[in-house]
Each structure stands twice: as C-alpha cells, then as structure tokens.
Amino acid sequence: MSDTATIYLPFATDVVVKGFTNAGLMQRITLAPETGSPIVFVGSGEQNTLIGRANFTTPAGTGDFTVVVTIENSQDGNSWSPSDIYVGVCAVRSYNLAVVVSEDMVDEDYNDAICMLSWPQSGDQKRK
Numbered sequence: 001m002s003d004t005a006t007i008y009l010p011f012a013t014d015v016v017v018k019g020f021t022n023a024g025l026m027q028r029i030t031l032a033p034e035t036g037s038p039i040v041f042v043g044s045g046e047q048n049t050l051i052g053r054a055n056f057t058t059p060a061g062t063g064d065f066t067v068v069v070t071i072e073n074s075q076d077g078n079s080w081s082p083s084d085i086y087v088g089v090c091a092v093r094s095y096n097l098a099v100v101v102s103e104d105m106v107d108e109d110y111n112d113a114i115c116m117l118s119w120p121q122s123g124d125q126k127r128k
C-alpha cells in the first residue's frame with residue numbers, strides 16, 4: 001500500500017492538473033510541489049465528478065521538479081484517512097500524462113479520487 005505518489009516533471013513547463021471522484025466519501029487530493037504552494041482539491045460524487053482543476057508552471061532549473069500527490073478520504077470532512085494509491089505515467093510523442101488513482105477501502109475499485117497531470121515535453125527534457 002502506498003499513500004503518496006511522486007511525479008517527476010521537467011522544469012520551466014506548463015502543467016495542467018485535474019481531480020475527479022467516483023465516491024460517496026469525501027476525497028482530498030493534495031499536490032505538494034518541491035517549491036511553492038500546495039494545490040488541494042476536496043469533494044465527492046460519482047461518475048467522474050470534477051472536484052478541481054489548476055495550471056502551474058514549474059520553475060527554471062535542471063533535472064526534475066518533483067510533485068508529491070497525497071490522496072485521503074473522510075466520512076465527515078474533519079478526520080482524514082490515507083487512501084491506497086497507484087500511479088502510472090505515459091508519453092505519446094511529446095505529450096505526457098500522469099494518472100494517480102486511489103481507493104478509500106469501501107469496495108476496492110480504485111477510482112474513488114483520481115488526479116491527472118499533463119504536460120508537454122520540450123527540448124532535451126526527458127521524462128522519468
């Protein structure tokens with residue numbers, strides 16, 4: 001079981017983030033970039049309910065800019081429990097998509113809160 005996923009992003013790149021739920025319990029998705037403010041989405045609902053979207057640009061630098069994604073669930077919105085999460089990353093030519101899925105341990109369908117990050121790849125930046 002894992003309750004965080006680390007995403008490796010290129011520097012100086014525009015990133016789109018979206019959060020969805022397929023769950024009755026409250027879900028909280030937290031993206032913690034290695035510098036800058038966290039992005040937090042909170043919500044619930046079935047059928048890929050969109051609970052948040054954001055754009056950010058990674059700073060200039062070399063190597064990888066890391067973002068740690070944490071997903072939690074709650075009965076009451078006050079007390080939060082870590083969800084079990086998995087991550088996959090794919091590249092289609094020069095575009096990248098990372099998908100983080102999670103399970104709140106009600107039914108093990110692993111779609112309770114989903115976080116997607118997508119970004120273009122440019123120059124000599126390599127996806128990890």
Ligand SMILES: [Ca+2]
Pocket residue numbers: 103104105106107108109110111112
């Ligand atoms: Ca579930």
